[in-house]
Amino acid sequence: MPELPEVETLARDLRATVVGRKITKATVSPDAPRLVQDMPVEVFESGLRGRRIEGVSRRGKYLMLQLDKGLWWVMHRRMSGNVLRRPVKATDEPYIRARFRLDDGNELRFVDLRKFGTMWLTDDPEPIFAGLGPEPLDEAFTDEVLRETLKKRSTAIKPVLLDQAAIAGVGNLYADEALHYAGIHPKQPAASLKNDEVAKLREGIVRALEQGLANLGSSVGNVAGEEVSLRDHVNLNGESGKNQEYLVAYGREGRPCRTCGTAIERIKLAQRSAHFCPKCQPLRRRRKRTPAKGRARRAPAG
Numbered sequence: 001m002p003e004l005p006e007v008e009t010l011a012r013d014l015r016a017t018v019v020g021r022k023i024t025k026a027t028v029s030p031d032a033p034r035l036v037q038d039m040p041v042e043v044f045e046s047g048l049r050g051r052r053i054e055g056v057s058r059r060g061k062y063l064m065l066q067l068d069k070g071l072w073w074v075m076h077r078r079m080s081g082n083v084l085r086r087p088v089k090a091t092d093e094p095y096i097r098a099r100f101r102l103d104d105g106n107e108l109r110f111v112d113l114r115k116f117g118t119m120w121l122t123d124d125p126e127p128i129f130a131g132l133g134p135e136p137l138d139e140a141f142t143d144e145v146l147r148e149t150l151k152k153r154s155t156a157i158k159p160v161l162l163d164q165a166a167i168a169g170v171g172n173l174y175a176d177e178a179l180h181y182a183g184i185h186p187k188q189p190a191a192s193l194k195n196d197e198v199a200k201l202r203e204g205i206v207r208a209l210e211q212g213l214a215n216l217g218s219s220v221g222n223v224a225g226e227e228v229s230l231r232d233h234v235n236l237n238g239e240s241g242k243n244q245e246y247l248v249a250y251g252r253e254g255r256p257c258r259t260c261g262t263a264i265e266r267i268k269l270a271q272r273s274a275h276f277c278p279k280c281q282p283l284r285r286r287r288k289r290t291p292a293k294g295r296a297r298r299a300p301a302g
């Protein structure tokens with residue numbers, strides 16, 4: 001499922017190939033009735049026709065294409081959405097839900113097995129991003145910012161990392177990776193993290209995301225050797241990312257921890273799976289609450 005590194009990989013691919021191109025025709029398939037948001041499909045299609053792509057950016061897991069006339073074409077890939085750039089005459093892949101013909105003989109194909117992907121055409125994209133938390137790869141995402149977010153949350157840390165209002169762009173895979181790098185159990189209450197743990201967690205988030213980006217994304221659901229495998233993330237050319245080969249926690253249930261050799265465990269947590277090493281990521285017991293006046297000054301265990 002695309003998260004920040006996969007969406008950023010797509011944004012970079014598009015920036016290198018389609019900026020300056022004009023969209024000559026947009027066609028949404030009738031079998032994707034929920035793809036276009038907030039306007040009739042016909043208005044979306046005619047609104048894109050003739051528009052020039054001026055820039056490509058990303059916010060959280062949203063991809064944004066800046067068009068002329070002050071318009072923004074925003075998309076969210078959700079579970080299985082991919083964008084492919086193909087010559088117009090190239091053979092169709094399965095699951096094409098929309099096509100965007102360009103003035104250079106290519107077209108962008110939105111392929112989406114699960115059909116949860118969504119798109120907008122708007123002159124004001126900000127309401128779409130309302131409530132999104134900070135960008136974790138921005139310099140503004142400091143230990144202090146993360147600490148302020150976590151101290152208000154009494155739930156387990158893992159679901160907090162998945163909350164787009166807490167941090168934008170992190171999903172199930174990179175949350176498991178970040179917690180492993182930080183040595184934090186997914187069930188550890190968010191508000192219980194100490195300052196040094198918050199710092200390690202922020203480092204872990206950045207490390208997991210940057211590694212994903214460097215490997216052009218994770219494609220865990222794709223089948224190696226298949227000519228076009230579209231169950232999970234592919235880049236603009238239809239190629240899988242490589243990050244699945246370097247994962248330390250996600251999807252590694254029963255396999256040895258890369259640090260200590262203990263078998264990675266998988267648990268259900270807030271309706272999602274969480275993967276962790278029970279030795280490297282021990283659950284810290286809650287200390288007994290004591291009145292502030294009499295609070296023990298000794299260093300906490302662990």
Ligand SMILES: [Zn+2]
Nearest residue numbers: 257260277280
């Ligand atoms: Zn371990």
